[in-house]
Amino acid sequence: MDYITELTEKGGKAKLAARKLATLSTAVKNQALLAMAAALADNQAVIIAANAKDIAQARENGMAKPLVDRLMLDETRIKAIADGLRQIAALPDPVGESISGWLRPNGLKVTKMRVPLGVIGIIYEARPNVTVDAAGLCLKAGNAVILRGGSEAIHSNTAIASILANAAQAAGVPAGAIQLIETTDRLAVTAMLKLNQYLDVIIPRGGAGLIKTVVENSTVPVIETGTGVCHTFVDAAADLTMAQDIAFNAKVSRPGVCNAMETLLVHEKIAPQFLPAMLERYIQAGVEIRGCTQTMTYHTAVKPATEADWAAEFLDLILAVRVVGSLDMALDHIAAYSTRHSEAIVTCDYDNANRFQQEVDAAAVYVNASTRFTDGFEFGFGAEIGISTQKLHARGPMGLPELTSIKYIVNGNGQIR
Amino acid sequence: MDYITELTEKGGKAKLAARKLATLSTAVKNQALLAMAAALADNQAVIIAANAKDIAQARENGMAKPLVDRLMLDETRIKAIADGLRQIAALPDPVGESISGWLRPNGLKVTKMRVPLGVIGIIYEARPNVTVDAAGLCLKAGNAVILRGGSEAIHSNTAIASILANAAQAAGVPAGAIQLIETTDRLAVTAMLKLNQYLDVIIPRGGAGLIKTVVENSTVPVIETGTGVCHTFVDAAADLTMAQDIAFNAKVSRPGVCNAMETLLVHEKIAPQFLPAMLERYIQAGVEIRGCTQTMTYHTAVKPATEADWAAEFLDLILAVRVVGSLDMALDHIAAYSTRHSEAIVTCDYDNANRFQQEVDAAAVYVNASTRFTDGFEFGFGAEIGISTQKLHARGPMGLPELTSIKYIVNGNGQIR
Structure with a gap:
């Protein structure tokens, strides 16, 4: 036939x-x-x-x-x-x-x-x-x-x-x-x-x-359905232990899926306390890091990130890392490169949490949780036919x-x- | 530019x-x-x-x-x-x-x-x-x-x-x-x-x-948005005065809009009582009637309907009329030719009313009312950007x-x- x-x-x-x-x-x-x-x-x-x-x-x-x-x-x-x-x-x-x-x-x-x-x-x-x-x-x-x-x-x-x-x-x-x-x-x-x-x-x-x-x-x-260039932003006011666990989980627990994190954004104020240990933990787990020039100062194994890396859905043990000067810069980065799937902020600051959830345009916007939860079963739907990345229907x-x-x-x- | x-x-x-x-x-x-x-x-x-x-x-x-x-x-x-x-x-x-x-x-x-x-x-x-x-x-x-x-x-x-x-x-x-x-x-x-x-x-x-x-x-x-090949089915158990008013309104009140009726379906049991007066009223109002062979027996001014007429959105004072042997035949006709905009049944029979509303696949399915009500203002929305004829969103x-x-x-x- x-x-x-x-x-x-x-x-x-x-x-x-x-x-x-x-x-x-x-x-x-x-x-x-x-x-x-x-x-x-x-x-x-x-x-x-x-x-x-x-x-x-x-x-x-x-x-x-x-x-x-x-x-x-x-x-x-x-x-x-x-x-x-x-x-x-x-x-x-x-x-x-x-x-x-x-x-x-x-x-x-x-x-x-x-x-x-x-x-x-x-x-x-x-x-x-x-x-x-x-x-x-x-x-x-x-x-x-x-x-x-x-x-x-x-x-x-x-x-x-x-x-x-x-x-x-x-x-x-x-x-x-x-x-x-x-x-x-x-x-x-x-x-x-x-x-x-x-x-x-x-x-x-x-x-x-x-x-x-x-x-x-x-x-x-x-x-x-599908494509997820997901970000986690570690704010200046983050609980750094929580931030490290969330950022590690979002990248490493299952790198090949659409709700895995592809880019980590870190507020410059806490980058010196946060990034060295975080990057070491990633590298120990076999994650290749592609970072901005500031990120490169925190670990010798960091490779320079290209413009293409900010837009990449690696679906692999590869992570882009960028240090940003403010919440606004994080929001601008996400607006420019996100595929509007899942985005997270780690912060203890009430206003920053609210602004992030109000202003980020994505299917799921998290405060203090891993982007990996964007899933029909994790949301409690009992089933999932896919994850829509469009806004219609x-x-x-x-x-x-x-x-x-x-x-x-x-x-x-x-x-x- | x-x-x-x-x-x-x-x-x-x-x-x-x-x-x-x-x-x-x-x-x-x-x-x-x-x-x-x-x-x-x-x-x-x-x-x-x-x-x-x-x-x-x-x-x-x-x-x-x-x-x-x-x-x-x-x-x-x-x-x-x-x-x-x-x-x-x-x-x-x-x-x-x-x-x-x-x-x-x-x-x-x-x-x-x-x-x-x-x-x-x-x-x-x-x-x-x-x-x-x-x-x-x-x-x-x-x-x-x-x-x-x-x-x-x-x-x-x-x-x-x-x-x-x-x-x-x-x-x-x-x-x-x-x-x-x-x-x-x-x-x-x-x-x-x-x-x-x-x-x-x-x-x-x-x-x-x-x-x-x-x-x-x-x-x-x-x-x-838009296209409406809308039907009204006058069931055997219809109140014939109500049916005439609804069928007249659905065609004549504003023929150029998408919620206007384009085809009238009439149960053969009440066709002899219903159609002669109904057709005369349409013809007095300047409506051109294109009917099936049975419809043609009820008024000399009825022209023969072609296959294309059943699928036509006339948007004009033209009406296709078909006599059907049963509710099932009406449902089959609607399934075959409807653009799934607005469909109506006129009936006093509880089961037929329910079946029609359950089985007809359209944006709005009416019992005992004119299809002309499919409208954001008439539905009470206070506004309307259009009438969707798709099922998504x-x-x-x-x-x-x-x-x-x-x-x-x-x-x-x-x-x-």
């Missing part, structure tokens, strides 16, 4: 399914999620066999070891992925919530009600667990989903999507609710980005390159309510205008 | 202004709105003189009379436009609202706070009143705005934007908060649609052609809260992960 035919057929099926999904009961959706979890366990041999083909192919193509590891599925991982579906089943159903309602002077009763978005396209890279997470979250929020994973995981994804779709359908979910694009032709992505007739939204999940391609080429509305960690829209239900008794 | 230079300069100024606008007090914003209203009145001679140039040009170019009328400004209209700014000043400020907040088990306090979107681009057609409305609404919600009106109104818009920007600035609003693109080069629109570096969102206001161009070419997130009439985003304010005391 050519990719245009596949996209059109699956788009049409998804749209039909979405009409039925919109009024599907919470009970049926939850039963389906549990059945999907059970089906993954029951079919783990099939999944592992399919995954083995992807792994063999990846090794043949010389894929880097950490990427091969992210692609790999075993019993433990499949169990964890299935447990994720059970957790989604346990979450409250966002659909049908009356968000607000009021009576107009003419007697019209207006109710703002939460409804599914409709058909969601998810475009992602190698990790096959996204196939399950995205299918589960979209289903719980009443949406049909069209999944387009990376070609590296095509055997795993095809096996998983087929198992999930069959289990869901047997539990009463309409056919077409969960579909995977099976062609690995890259042109299918380009065509999917123009599928306005069938898709209500596209959510890309992956690296900066993928997200850029989607944002620049999609005519379907996009929720941009959703910002920050996206849970189930972010996968919904609204409609106005208006009840009258003959009103005309 | 070439358009690239103009866009880049104004984009940069808007972005700087947006940082300051985000923390501007409600008092200053309201004073500025009142000062802008006063300035329009004080400078009405200047505005009318500029408008006269546009009118002369329009007549020279043979613009249709109703369009010339929409372009025309006089003392009465300027007063009404200025009053609109005073109404915006009287509305509550959406910025700074705590939407929700909670404490995490680790002691982190998370607050979801309403903040401005940032920089909004408005692309619109001939009506110069949009210049004032959009500037006022964006300012109140703390956003910088870049306006791009139609070339037909360039003299009026340039005069108005300059008066508004000066008045706002004198009242304490940062420079760059209100800017108009002054070049009439059409390439400026194309370039504006790619201005991701400066614009957070683009809202097109105008005809289907403009909206299509924006949706298909913008890499900046868009809020799609905003759906239906958009007031001030729809011109905002959120950020998470997170307060800790040393939490690390």
Whole structure:
């Protein structure tokens, strides 16, 4: 089947399914999620066999070891992925919530009600667990989903999507609710980005390159996720022990994720007390430091930072460090280089804390905590489809309510205008 | 100045202004709105003189009379436009609202706070009143705005934007908060649609052609407004007098707007009692009827409807009429042809009313009322920047809260992960 035919057929099926999904009961959706979890366990041999083909192919193509590891599925991982579906089943159903309602002077009763978005396209890279997470979250929020994973995981994804779709359908979910694009032709992505007739939204999940391609080429509305050039500003009035723990955690605990810190800003007043020990701790942990000229005076291992370093999302054990003369300079630096993901100040000064949280424009703005907390689970949402770095529709960690829209239900008794 | 230079300069100024606008007090914003209203009145001679140039040009170019009328400004209209700014000043400020907040088990306090979107681009057609409305609404919600009106109104818009920007600035609003693109080069629109570096969102206001161009070419997130192929379904269990009044109002009261009905669906059981008088009333009012074969049996003046008529937004005294065998057939017709703007059922049957409101996917779904009520003022929002027909971010009439985003304010005391 050519990719245009596949996209059109699956788009049409998804749209039909979405009409039925919109009024599907919470009970049926939850039963389906549990059945999907059970089906993954029951079919783990099939999944592992399919995954083995992807792994063999990846090794043949010389894929880097950490990427091969992210692609790999075993019993433990499949169990964890299935447990994720059970957790989604346990979450409250966002659909049908009356968000607000009021009576107009003419007697019209207006109710703002939460409804599914409709058909969601998810475009992602190698990790096959996204196939399950995205299918589960979209289903719980009443949406049909069209999944387009990376070609590296095509055997795993095809096996998983087929198992999930069959289990869901047997539990009463309409056919077409969960579909995977099976062609690995890259042109299918380009065509999917123009599928306005069938898709209500596209959510890309992956690296900066993928997200850029989607944002620049999609005519379907996009929720941009991901890129995080996050800062921590250690103010003159900081508790230096707390500052060191927060700054260390924000960089080192998991450097490859979007909420990890990329640039540390330090007030010049406390730089002499703070930076030497801080830099030594980083360097002991294997962090490469690229600093401004002042930073370089505090440790011999500091390399000079270039303009590009201030804007870089390293996603690695590399940190840019800059000494600034004031809170205003920190705010200006952040305004210039931040991707508006997560920003933190460490301070004991009430006014500085407030100003920072008021003036910094980012999805999450922290006082005295690590930027690493920007996460759907850490925020208490019980799920996460991604972290939005745009301002439209959703910002920050996206849970189930972010996968919904609204409609106005208006009840009258003959009103005309 | 070439358009690239103009866009880049104004984009940069808007972005700087947006940082300051985000923390501007409600008092200053309201004073500025009142000062802008006063300035329009004080400078009405200047505005009318500029408008006269546009009118002369329009007549020279043979613009249709109703369009010339929409372009025309006089003392009465300027007063009404200025009053609109005073109404915006009287509305509550959406910025700074705590939407929700909670404490995490680790002691982190998370607050979801309403903040401005940032920089909004408005692309619109001939009506110069949009210049004032959009500037006022964006300012109140703390956003910088870049306006791009139609070339037909360039003299009026340039005069108005300059008066508004000066008045706002004198009242304490940062420079760059209100800017108009002054070049009439059409390439400026194309370039504006790619201005991701400066614009957070683009809202097109105008005809289907403009909206299509924006949706298909913008890499900046868009809020799609406008197109309404709205239906009214007269159920078998309808009060026929009420149904006639609602169906007449929905088509005839203002046929040129997006919430006007374009297709009337009638249950076949009541078609013999309902349609002859209804069709006669429409025809007396000058409405051209394009009907299905059954409809044609009820009045000799009915012309045959084509497939294209079911999908048409006539925006005129033309109505498509179809007799359907059941509520399900009505729901299928609406699912196939609706633009998901506003849909109505007239019925006394409780279950049919509920099913219609549950199953129809549209921004506003009515029982026993005219679709003409889909409007920010009629919904009680006190303002309207447009009516969204997409599902992302905003759906239906958009007031001030729809011109905002959120950020998470997170307060800790040393939490690390």
